[in-house]
Amino acid sequence: MNAPLAHGAALPLMLTELRLPTIRAQWQSVAEAANRESWPAERFLSTLLDMEMAEREIRRIERHRNESQLPPGKLCSNFDFAAVPSLSKALVMAMTEADAWLEQGGNLLVFGPPGVGKTHVIAGIGHALIERGKRVYFTRTTDLVQRLQAAKRDLRLPAEIAKLDRFDLLLLDDFSYVRRDQTESNVLFELIAERYERRSIALTANQPFSEWNQVFPEPAMTVAAIDRLVHHATILELNVESYRRKTAEAKRTKNARRNPATTTDDN
Ligand code: ADP
Ligand code: MG
Numbered sequence: 001m002n003a004p005l006a007h008g009a010a011l012p013l014m015l016t017e018l019r020l021p022t023i024r025a026q027w028q029s030v031a032e033a034a035n036r037e038s039w040p041a042e043r044f045l046s047t048l049l050d051m052e053m054a055e056r057e058i059r060r061i062e063r064h065r066n067e068s069q070l071p072p073g074k075l076c077s078n079f080d081f082a083a084v085p086s087l088s089k090a091l092v093m094a095m096t097e098a099d100a101w102l103e104q105g106g107n108l109l110v111f112g113p114p115g116v117g118k119t120h121v122i123a124g125i126g127h128a129l130i131e132r133g134k135r136v137y138f139t140r141t142t143d144l145v146q147r148l149q150a151a152k153r154d155l156r157l158p159a160e161i162a163k164l165d166r167f168d169l170l171l172l173d174d175f176s177y178v179r180r181d182q183t184e185s186n187v188l189f190e191l192i193a194e195r196y197e198r199r200s201i202a203l204t205a206n207q208p209f210s211e212w213n214q215v216f217p218e219p220a221m222t223v224a225a226i227d228r229l230v231h232h233a234t235i236l237e238l239n240v241e242s243y244r245r246k247t248a249e250a251k252r253t254k255n256a257r258r259n260p261a262t263t264t265d266d267n
Contacts, residue, residue, distance in 0.1 A: 022055040023048045057133075064130050070138045070171075074123035084117060084240050092121065095234065096128035102168045105195065106232040108202035115242030118204035122171050125202065129169060137164065138171040141178050141188070141203070148187035157187060161194050169200045176207035178215045186217055189225050196228045203229075 008031075015024035027048060034044040076096060081089040095101060095108065108125070110118045126136040151160035164170055170191075178185050195201055207214075209226050216222040 020052050022052040026051055061130060061133065064133075064135050065127075068126060068130060068136050068138055070126050070130075070136070071119070071123050074120045075127050076121075076124035079117065079120055079124050080243075083243055083246075084238050086237055086239055087121070091234070091236075092125065096125050096132070099132075099134075101232070101234070102129075102134065102200050104232055105198045105200055106234070107200055107229050108234050108236070109229060110202070110204045110236045110238065111208060112204075112206070112238030112240070113242065114206055115244035116238040116240050117243050118238055119173055121236070121238070122173070122202045122204055126169065126171050134168040135166060136169040136171060137167040138173065141172040141175045144172065144191075145178055145185060145188055148191060149184055152184070152187055157190060161191055164191070164195075165199060167199070169202055170195070172201060172203040174205070175203040176205040176211060176215060180215060180217045184217070185215055186221065189216060189221050192225050192228050197232065201229065 008028075011027060012024055015021070015027070030044065030047055030051075033039070034047075039047075076092060081087060081092075100106075101108075108122065110122055112118050123138060126138055129136055148157060148160055151157045178188060192201065205212075212222050212226060213219055216225055
């Protein structure tokens with residue numbers, strides 16, 4: 001009876017040293033059950049290892065969620081697909097469930113006027129992919145362009161672009177807000193060319209391709225960028241009334257009905 005106790009005394013230290021915090025926390029209760037029910041040694045060991053691995057996976061996904069910069073709460077599950085008849089829910093769900101498009105560096109381009117749910121849709125897809133173990137990074141395109149420009153000034157643009165390689169999917173929100181006159185937007189082209197057919201990009205844009213000449217320094221570069229982006233792409237057009245405006249109006253009508261005195265308010 002002494003030998004197991006002696007082993008047990010050393011366990012916490014060894015488990016800490018080996019970085020097995022879940023086994024460290026759980027081994028005593030699992031050992032009790034194993035002793036009580038005379039588990040085979042294999043079952044005891046695999047139960048503990050399963051627990052450690054499951055906990056590790058949860059922590060990994062949590063880390064990926066934190067690094068993703070995704071807007072919290074914008075999920076596929078709380079997106080009202082009925083409000084956007086042009087958007088196929090089945091298609092969006094398929095993109096969250098299949099890896100093939102990410103493996104071939106496929107892209108997702110989401111177009112539509114402001115307030116129709118473009119950001120919500122790509123964020124929802126991003127969140128779902130994280131749950132499936134993928135790594136994604138969400139950013140306003142203008143922020144990323146600034147970061148890449150700073151890198152370029154320091155002669156480390158290739159390194160900065162390579163850092164983004166760890167993400168299976170880069171979510172570039174409001175792509176068409178980039179202006180070639182404000183920025184040296186050829187860094188954006190470098191990024192697109194570098195990821196082409198290797199790593200995926202999802203972007204949202206208010207402006208159709210025809211307006212993208214404002215984004216890139218020269219027309220030839222615009223054409224080359226669009227060419228690479230659309231080559232393996234799913235394109236979603238959200239051409240509905242602004243969800244933002246619609247819900248604001250619905251709220252106003254409801255308030256007006258409840259309190260007719262405020263109907264003259266035009267806010
Ligand atoms: P966009 O990026 O097209 O300008 P957003 O995705 O920011 O629009 O949507 C504006 C707001 O309306 C957000 O709060 C978003 O969560 C919400 N929203 C838009 N469309 C929907 C929808 N179909 N179902 C649920 N919420 C929506
Ligand atoms: Mg948006």
